[in-house]
Amino acid sequence: xxxxxxxxxxxxxxxxxxxxxxxxxxxxxxxxxxxxxxxxxxxxxxxxxxxxxxxxxxxxxxxxxxxxxxxxxxxxxxxxxxxxxxxxxxxxxxxxxxxxxxxxxxxxxxxxxxxxxxxxxxxxxxxxxxxxxxxxxxxxxxxxxxxxxxxxxxxxxxxxxxxxxxxxxxxxxxxxxxxxxxxxxxxxxxxxxxxxxxxxxxxxxxxxxxxxxxxxxxxxxxxxxxxxxxxxxxxxxxxxxxxxxxxxxxxxxxxxxxxxxxxxxxxxxxxxxxxxxxxxxxxxxxxxxxxxxxxxxxxxxxxxxxxxxxxxxxxxxxxxxxxxxxxxxxxxxxxxxxxxxxxxxxxxxxxxxxxxxxxxxxxxxxxxxxxxxxxxxxxxxxxxxxxxxxxxxxxxxxxxxxxxxxxxxxxxxxx
Amino acid sequence: xxxxxxxxxxxxxxxxxxxxxxxxxxxxxxxxxxxxxxxxxxxxxxxxxxxxxxxxxxxxxxxxxxxxxxxxxxxxxxxxxxxxxxxxxxxxxxxxxxxxxxxxxxxxxxxxxxxxxxxxxxxxxxxxxxxxxxxxxxxxxxxxxxxxxxxxxxxxxxxxxxxxxxxxxxxxxxxxxxxxxxxxxxxxxxxxxxxxxxxxxxxxxxxxxxxxxxxxxxxxxxxxxxxxxxxxxxxxxxxxxxxxxxxxxxxxxxxxxxxxxxxxxxxxxxxxxxxxxxxxxxxxxxxxxxxxxxxxxxxxxxxxxxxxxxxxxxxxxxxxxxxxxxxxxxxxxxxxxxxxxxxxxxxxxxxxxxxxxxxxxxxxxxxxxxxxxxxxxxxxxxxxxxxxxxxxxxxxxxxxxxxxxxxxxxxxxxx
Numbered sequence: 001x002x003x004x005x006x007x008x009x010x011x012x013x014x015x016x017x018x019x020x021x022x023x024x025x026x027x028x029x030x031x032x033x034x035x036x037x038x039x040x041x042x043x044x045x046x047x048x049x050x051x052x053x054x055x056x057x058x059x060x061x062x063x064x065x066x067x068x069x070x071x072x073x074x075x076x077x078x079x080x081x082x083x084x085x086x087x088x089x090x091x092x093x094x095x096x097x098x099x100x101x102x103x104x105x106x107x108x109x110x111x112x113x114x115x116x117x118x119x120x121x122x123x124x125x126x127x128x129x130x131x132x133x134x135x136x137x138x139x140x141x142x143x144x145x146x147x148x149x150x151x152x153x154x155x156x157x158x159x160x161x162x163x164x165x166x167x168x169x170x171x172x173x174x175x176x177x178x179x180x181x182x183x184x185x186x187x188x189x190x191x192x193x194x195x196x197x198x199x200x201x202x203x204x205x206x207x208x209x210x211x212x213x214x215x216x217x218x219x220x221x222x223x224x225x226x227x228x229x230x231x232x233x234x235x236x237x238x239x240x241x242x243x244x245x246x247x248x249x250x251x252x253x254x255x256x257x258x259x260x261x262x263x264x265x266x267x268x269x270x271x272x273x274x275x276x277x278x279x280x281x282x283x284x285x286x287x288x289x290x291x292x293x294x295x296x297x298x299x300x301x302x303x304x305x306x307x308x309x310x311x312x313x314x315x316x317x318x319x320x321x322x323x324x325x326x327x328x329x330x331x332x333x334x335x336x337x338x339x340x341x342x343x344x345x346x347x348x349x350x351x352x353x354x355x356x357x358x359x360x361x362x363x364x365x366x367x368x369x370x371x372x373x374x375x376x377x378x379x380x381x382x383x384x385x386x387x388x389x390x391x392x393x394x395x396x397x398x399x400x401x402x403x404x405x406x407x408x409x410x411x412x413x414x415x
Numbered sequence: 416x417x418x419x420x421x422x423x424x425x426x427x428x429x430x431x432x433x434x435x436x437x438x439x440x441x442x443x444x445x446x447x448x449x450x451x452x453x454x455x456x457x458x459x460x461x462x463x464x465x466x467x468x469x470x471x472x473x474x475x476x477x478x479x480x481x482x483x484x485x486x487x488x489x490x491x492x493x494x495x496x497x498x499x500x501x502x503x504x505x506x507x508x509x510x511x512x513x514x515x516x517x518x519x520x521x522x523x524x525x526x527x528x529x530x531x532x533x534x535x536x537x538x539x540x541x542x543x544x545x546x547x548x549x550x551x552x553x554x555x556x557x558x559x560x561x562x563x564x565x566x567x568x569x570x571x572x573x574x575x576x577x578x579x580x581x582x583x584x585x586x587x588x589x590x591x592x593x594x595x596x597x598x599x600x601x602x603x604x605x606x607x608x609x610x611x612x613x614x615x616x617x618x619x620x621x622x623x624x625x626x627x628x629x630x631x632x633x634x635x636x637x638x639x640x641x642x643x644x645x646x647x648x649x650x651x652x653x654x655x656x657x658x659x660x661x662x663x664x665x666x667x668x669x670x671x672x673x674x675x676x677x678x679x680x681x682x683x684x685x686x687x688x689x690x691x692x693x694x695x696x697x698x699x700x701x702x703x704x705x706x707x708x709x710x711x712x713x714x715x716x717x718x719x720x721x722x723x724x725x726x727x728x729x730x731x732x733x734x735x736x737x738x739x740x741x742x743x744x745x746x747x748x749x750x751x752x753x754x755x756x757x758x759x760x761x762x763x764x765x766x767x768x769x770x771x772x773x774x775x776x777x778x779x780x781x782x783x784x785x786x787x788x789x790x791x792x793x794x795x796x797x798x799x800x801x802x803x804x805x806x807x808x809x810x811x812x813x814x815x816x817x818x819x820x821x822x823x824x825x826x827x828x829x830x
Contacts, residue, residue, distance in 0.1 A: 011627055011636070013451040014594065015441030019434065022456075026430030036428040038463065041437075041454035044625070048453065055470065071605045072626040073615065113605040133605070152628065154808075179429065190486045190528040190548070200488065210459070211487045212426055213567065221426070276698075276719070282705025283691075283698035286719040290697025293773050293806055295721070302719040303729075304691070304701040310716040310759060314729060344725060358708050391708055393569075 001172045002037040003029070004056035008049060008067035008077055009151060012041040021066050021156055028160060032169045033176045034062075044068060049080045057144050062168065067151030069134040071113040077148055078120065078137065085141050087123035095126050095135045102133060127163045131155045136163070145171075175225065178232040180240060182220040183257055184250040185404060189213045192220075192247065199243055204235060216400055217252075217259075252407065259403045260288040263410065267298035267348075270414045274406075275344035276302035277315055277336040279327065280354035280370055284399045300344040305336065315339030328353050328365050330373075330382050337375035337382075348410065349375050350402045354385075356394045370398040374409045381409060416587045417452040418444070419471040423464060423482035423492055424566060427456040436481050436571055443575060447584045448591045449477075459483060464495045472559050477583065482566035484549040486528040492563055493535065493552065500556050502538035510541050510550045517548060542578045546570045551578070560586075590640065593647040595655060597635040598672055599665040600819060604628045607635075607662065614658055619650060631815055632667075632674075667822065674818045675703040678825065682713035682763075685829045689821075690759035691717035692730055692751040694742065695769035695785055699814045715759040720751065730754030743768050743780050745788075745797050752790035752797075763825065764790050765817045769800075771809045785813045789824045796824060 005025055011017040019041065026036045037060050042048040049068075056063045068077035082089050096118035100110050117133050120126050127136030127147075132155040137148040147164055149156045184192060189211055193200075200209055206226060212219040222239060224232035244251065253262040267274055276285050286302040289295055303314050308327060311317040317335040325331040336351035354370030361367035367389045373382035383405065387397040420440060426432040434456065441451045452475050457463040464483075471478045483492035497504050511533035515525050532548050535541050542551030542562075547570040552563040562579055564571045599607060604626055608615075615624055621641060627634040637654060639647035659666065668677040682689055691700050701717040704710055718729050723742060726732040732750040740746040751766035769785030776782035782804045788797035798820065802812040 010623075010625060010638070012438075013441055013454065014445055014592075014638075015438035015443075015451075016594075016596075016636070017627065018438045023427075023430035023433045026428055028430075030429055036430075037458075038467070039428065039454075039456035043452075051474075052453070059466075070626060070628070072608045074623070074625045108603060108606065111605055111609050113608050177429075179431075181431075188523060190526055191523065193487045193528050194526050208425075208489070210425060210489045211485060212432065213485070221429075221431070223425070223429075278698075278701075282710075283693075283701025283717060283719065284705075286693075286698025287702050287810075290699075290719070290721065290771075291807065291810070293771075295697075296775075299721050301721040301725040302698060304698070304705070304717040304719070306705065306711055306714050306716040307759075314718075314758065343729065344722075356705075356708075360711075392706065395702075395706070 001033065001062075001175065002035045002060050003062035003064060004037055004060050005039045006049070006052050006056060006063060006065045007039070007041045007151070008044065008065060010043045012067075013043050021151065021153055024153070024157065025064065025066075025160060028165055029168070030177045030179070032165055033172045034168060035177060044074055044076050046076055046080045046083070049077065050084055053084060053146065061143070062145045063147070064164070065146065065148040066156050069148060069150045071117050071133060081124070081137060081139065081146070081148055082121040085121060085123050085139055087121040089119050090122045092118055092120050092126055092135070095120060098128055098135070099133045127159050129155055129159060130162070131158045138163075175227055176229050176232070178224045178229060178236060180222045180236045181255045182222070182240060182243065182251060183217065183253040184220065184247060185217045185252045185259070187218065187247070187250045189218050192218055192250070196243065196246055199239075199246060203239060206232070206235060207239060216397075216404065258288070258292070259400060259407065261292045263403060263407050264289070264292050264295055264298060266407070266410045266414070270410070272348060272410070272414075273298050273300055273346040275300045275340040275346040275349045277340035277349065277351040278302060278304050279306065279311075279336070279352055280356045281352045281395055281399045281402065282306065282356070284395050285350060285352065285402055288399060288403065300346050303340060303343070311336060314343060316342065326365070328355055328369055328371060330371055330384070333371035333373040334375070334380050334382050337373040337380060341375050347376060348406065350406050351375075352398055352402055354394070354398055357389050357391045368394055370394065370401075372398065372402045372405055374402075374405050376409055376413060381405065416448065416477075416590065417450045417475050418477035418479060419452055419475050420454045421464070421467050421471060421478060421480045422454070422456045422566070423459065423480060425458045427482075428458050436566065436568055439568070439572065440479065440481075440575060443580055444583070445592045445594070447580055448587045449583060450592060459489055459491050461491055461495045461498070464492065465499055468499060468561070476558070477560045478562070479579070480561065480563040481571050484563060484565045486532050486548060496539070496552060496554065496561070496563055497536040500536060500538050500554055502536040504534050505537045507533055507535050507541055507550070510535060513543055513550070514548045542574050544570055544574060545577070546573045553578075590642055591644050591647070593639045593644060593651060595637045595651045596670045597637070597655060597658065597666060598632065598668045599635065599662060600632045600667045600674070602633065602662070602665045604633050607633055607665070611658065611661055614661060618654060621647070621650060622654060631812075631819065673703070673707070674815060674822065676707045678818060678822050679704070679707050679710055679713060681822070681825045681829070685825070687763060687825070687829075688713050688715055688761040690715045690755040690761040690764045692755035692764065692766040693717060693719050694721065694726075694751070694767055695771045696767045696810055696814045696817065697721065697771070699810050700765060700767065700817055703814060703818065715761050718755060718758070726751060729758060731757065741780070743770055743784055743786060745786055745799070748786035748788040749790070749795050749797050752788040752795060756790050762791060763821060765821050766790075767813055767817055769809070769813055772804050772806045783809055785809065787813065787817045787820055789817075789820050791824055791828060796820065
């Protein structure tokens with residue numbers, strides 16, 4: 001079963017908001033046996049909303065809409081749907097109740113803008129919003145289902161989970177999609193494709209393979225479609241088992257794994273601990289590690305040593321190393337890694353020191369120069385990189401590279 | 416001038432990739448006087464790509480496409496466009512040259528998959544890809560322009576900057592869009608709308624206002640459209656000046672400001688320094704601060720004290736405080752803030768201690784409980800929050816709240 005998602009809002013077309021809603025919706029829908037046929041983003045314009053609706057209803061039976069349900073004057077979705085379905089707009093007392101019982105305990109008076117949100121098209125079934133003031137709207141007209149939800153992510157998610165997904169699940173004929181991701185690192189897409197060409201050609205016809213490259217890694221996605229979820233999962237598992245020996249060294253995880261979660265699994269398995277000393281990455285490595293639930297099993301902590309004083313005081317970097325080699329140097333980054341290992345008493349530690357930019361570069365050490373070190377007991381490995389002149393990307397790429405180096409060291413010592 | 420963006424890839428419809436490309440493209444296009452009429456995401460299917468193309472060419476004259484140009488078997492965009500424009504596919508020697516001069520220095524052999532990428536539709540002008548192997552394709556057929564670019568973000572950006580934007584800029588009749596964001600904090604959308612209702616009603620007809628709410632903040636966007644950029648900017652500035660006195664206390668910044676960059680400006684202005692001691696936020700506050708270029712002017716550094724040993728050793732939190740009140744307590748978070756102020760020798764410091772989840776909660780301190788403290792000289796302010804049971808959101812909301820509290824303290828001391 002296929003449906004369309006229409007996202008509404010000028011901010012989407014101006015590029016001021018990145019649409020994360022439709023990705024979350026698609027994942028949930030997939031797990032419930034629904035596929036997204038097309039996603040359309042349109043502006044806050046009655047004509048464009050109606051155009052997208054008409055086109056969608058030509059190709060699918062269900063349309064999910066997000067956005068444009070707020071209390072302010074730029075929100076057009078509700079009146080547009082009323083017009084489209086030729087429905088009058090009426091005050092709904094249950095919705096009004098919901099709104100006032102949401103605002104009253106928070107000491108917010110019910111104003112005219114909020115009251116307006118209790119007016120809904122007569123032809124729709126309102127969907128309760130437990131997390132905000134705008135109700136959802138469920139239309140079942142002319143053999144088609146059109147559902148409108150707010151664009152605020154947690155409000156939309158609440159409605160999807162409570163009402164929309166259960167109702168859609170009932171309608172669906174239970175055909176399901178099963179995905180499996182195989183996550184590889186350290187091999188280019190075209191080389192990977194060559195290596196697994198024979199395996200790919202022999203895939204059973206129910207399976208589809210996709211390559212999803214991102215800097216430094218390639219995700220392989222196997223997708224199976226059919227009626228029997230268990231059978232599809234078994235089919236996929238068989239193929240993954242055949243794939244494993246071909247690219248064993250490049251696989252670092254599966255499905256929702258991240259580099260940080262894969263490292264976490266390795267550290268936990270071998271009862272190892274980790275600390276971090278970050279200069280140019282500014283806390284981002286710590287953040288990637290602490291995003292993973294349960295990381296306190298292996299992560300002791302980190303220091304963001306932005307100033308040199310912290311490098312000497314907490315990480316015991318030698319003043320002469322800073323003076324002679326400079327903060328961005330093999331010497332200092334190695335001393336930072338040793339210092340973190342000592343201060344935190346960990347098995348492994350990772351350190352970064354670099355020039356994230358846009359200023360601070362020199363001829364010898366241009367913006368983007370980053371030293372990374374990984375210390376384990378009395379061993380240390382350090383390497384110099386240049387990640388270019390974009391500050392944001394430098395932080396991300398240096399952090400990913402540090403995790404990659406860490407992973408390699410753990411594997412070469414313990415696997 | 417309006418155009419459509421079509422993004423291609425099953426991963427977009429499965430919700431496995433969040434589309435950031437089209438947002439970036441839209442921003443650049445806006446700045447060059449182009450508006451996005453509609454964004455359409457379709458799967459890796461010939462039929463669906465052609466459907467989206469036909470519909471787009473009904474409403475606009477220019478269509479930009481990203482995705483599906485890779486070297487592997489799931490990439491369909493090039494043959495689909497060749498079919499659509501009724502063009503044969505030929506080997507392009509310049510493209511082949513580009514590909515081999517990209518791979519050779521990196522020691523990667525030119526394999527069959529890469530060679531395939533040098534075959535392009537005869538009817539198109541290939542666009543050089545300086546950052547990858549897939550060329551872009553520029554079609555100018557039947558009075559319409561269709562441009563296909565890779566989905567890899569930095570490759571697409573390179574082509575946009577080098578070729579597509581300059582060429583589109585020539586075509587455009589120079590009508591421009593000017594945006595101005597006014598960023599507010601601590602006021603709900605509906606209340607804000609009420610406060611500025613009169614101002615909004617008196618806006619000149621060339622201006623449009625939009626409310627863009629996100630947790631804890633509401634962005635106001637003023638948009639002006641016309642031929643004279645300077646005049647539009649002046650018009651917007653006038654209206655912002657009229658708005659300021661109405662909601663002065665709630666405005667924390669404009670345009671690309673973030674809470675962290677607004678705090679950075681305040682700290683720099685008053686020659687103040689900052690340090691951070693993070694437990695549950697795990698480095699994310701440091702990351703938000705160090706994302707801002709030039710933060711080394713005021714940011715000394717931070718400690719991610721995930722384990723209690725680090726809290727006592729580096730931040731000098733008292734063992735009895737940890738034993739009596741527990742790590743997640745007013746007492747410990749205040750000692751962490753004092754400790755950071757002392758260790759880093761800063762004017763201000765911010766500390767967080769909480770239970771991010773999903774485990775670690777208790778009846779007294781459920782998952783989501785977070786203590787936040789802001790220390791300044793001999794003063795301290797601390798507050799307890801509960802942000803719910805989603806780990807990711809806890810980290811983000813606790814970090815934003817910590818920055819909000821910090822901002823309030825700086826303002827009440829210095830502004």
